[in-house]
Amino acid sequence: MKLTTEKIAQTLGCSYTGADYPLDHVVCDSREVTAGTLFVAIAGEKHDGHAFIRELDARYENLAYLITQPLDFVPRSPAFRVRDIRRALGMLARTHLSGMHARVIGVTGSVGKTTTKNFILSALAPAIKATGTKGNQNNELGVPLTALSVAEDDEAAVIEMGMRGLGQITYLTDFVRPDIALITNIGVSHMELLGSRENIAKAKLELVDALQPGGAALLNGDEPLLYQARPQKKCYYFGLQDHNDYRAEKIEGNAFTLLYPGGSLHISLQVEGRHQIMNALAAFGAGHMMGIDPALLKTGIEAFRGDGRRQFTQCIGGITIIDDSYNASPESMIAALRVLAQKPGRHVAVLGDMLELGAYEEQGHREVAAICAELKIDVVITAGKAARILYDALPPSIEKYYVPERIQAEPLLRQVIREGDAVLFKASNSMEFNRLARALKERMGNQS
Structure with missing residues (x-):
């Protein structure tokens, strides 16, 4: 079910007058607005989205606006005023996902989140239609915007979730709960905020705590802080060590044998490094947990060339x-x-x-x-x-x-x-x- 003006009003508890019509896009950048767009007016350090509404309202039909400040004119399209625009956006994301068929793969970790997310999208591409986070928009704005971009014919949404402290992933998953929770690793990024790798692991594991009923986690089994955590959820593990469900052996450069429950495949990557082998294992594991044919996952993984900004x-x-x-x-x-x-x-x-x-x-x-x-x-x-x-x-x-x-x-x-x-x-x-x-x-x- 598409987002509509009436659905926005119901979700946010706002009132408006006018027709009920669908909205095909949700954006924060006024340059991306077209007819049928919900424009989210963010008051940022450099620009205030509210300043663009008069011009947008004159130019386009069938818009809607999410605002936090009163407007100095009466727009043709409905404006929904809220106290907390990020929370309102999250509430809309939750409502939107509830009407979609896509299974959500949530991805977090200290490093490699974006590359792993892109690897998963490449792995899924030969088998199903999927969408995912654009770039690394993994915060309180990026996560709901990604969720709101999920289309009715998408079968998967790969959503990257960042964090800068305890409770942040819990906040994000209040709106976007995963069917598969993937944690790439536990490093030392954000140590200045969390103080220890144990606290970083605790913050990342909030993603597993938020799993949908019947969901499962996919964790880096080479990381003791994840393998020994043993959360009270169904878990699978990936890595190079023998105890992992998805593991690599006979590694020669960028080629290796991928072992998975029920079989094995020879994989030859187009990206370099042992860390990319780990990313490939995570991508395969996520797809395999969705029931996708291993041969199709192999095709997608071997087609991955990187994302252009990294390495x-x-x-x-x-x-x-x-x-x-x-x-x-x-x-x-x-x-x-x-x-x-x-x-x-x-x-x-x-x-x-x-x-x-x-x-x-x-x-x-x-x-x-x-x-x-x-x-x-x-x-x-x-x-x-x-x-x-x-x-x-x-x-x-x-x-x-x-x-x-x-x-x-x-x-x-x-x-x-x-x-x-x-x-x-x-x-x-x-x-x-x-x-x-x-x-x-x-x-x-x-x-x-």
Whole structure:
């Protein structure tokens, strides 16, 4: 059942006058509005959505508005005023999903949520129609917006759920309850807010607590905090260890044998790294738990090429550039370094701060330095305040450089990088290491 103006009024306890008509889209961006749209007027730091309503109302028919402030004119389309726009959006999402047939796969974890979500969508594609979170919109706005985008003919909705503290996933699942709860891993991101990995695991496991009746969890069985948690729900496990229901063996590069309850398959991935094998196991497990033919899941998994923003590899002007600058934690940085170490040529790691680690900051950066030594990375260029810890922990056998600011690393790249190198860029997103990667790509492209 589509969202309608009458359904909005009933769900939110609002009154309005006018005709009842369906709304095909729910958006927060005024540039995405067309006829038949519910426009959610968010009052943000830079823009206030309420300021665009007069223009939208004059331009389009059959709109509706979700607002928190009184308007200074009487719109042609109904405006539903609420106290808490995020909660109202969640209530609409719950109402909308109740009329849909799609099974909800909720995905959370410290790292790999977005890639795993995209892997699942690729795995399901040969068998069923599914929708999922756009990008990494996994918060109080993104989760209900994704739920409201579920169509009547969708058979699955893969919804990413982030958290920044205890109770946040419980809040999200009050509106969007999963049929399958998938937790990718437990890392140290948000340690500054939660204080320990045990608390991070507790926060992530809220997703399992919220399962629909008859639902089941799919957990990383290589993570003791998940495998030993033994929640009072039906659980399956994925990983590389023998006790997992979905596991990989005979790993050779990006190829492996996938063992699952009732059979096995040979899988050859188009993405690199052991962490991607874990993502593939999770995607297969989610699809298999839905009853999808394993051969179709294999087709979808092997077709996955990545999402373009994470670990994007290009060969330009004789240089292999791995741009994995979208975000970073110790786990994801170590995984990226392992990918770098498999490349031919001299290995150059351009590394920046890993943020939101709290008391784990020093240990996390030291762990990355130890992996650089273990993998015999040839050159490490570090930039940022916390990256100084990493730099100081590197052994003298590694050619190493440190600069306080990212912008100071660009001249170093021109000085250090040479033809035949493999270069990794990795840091927390706010460090904007994508600028360094882009500058190197442009320079090498101009030289070729």
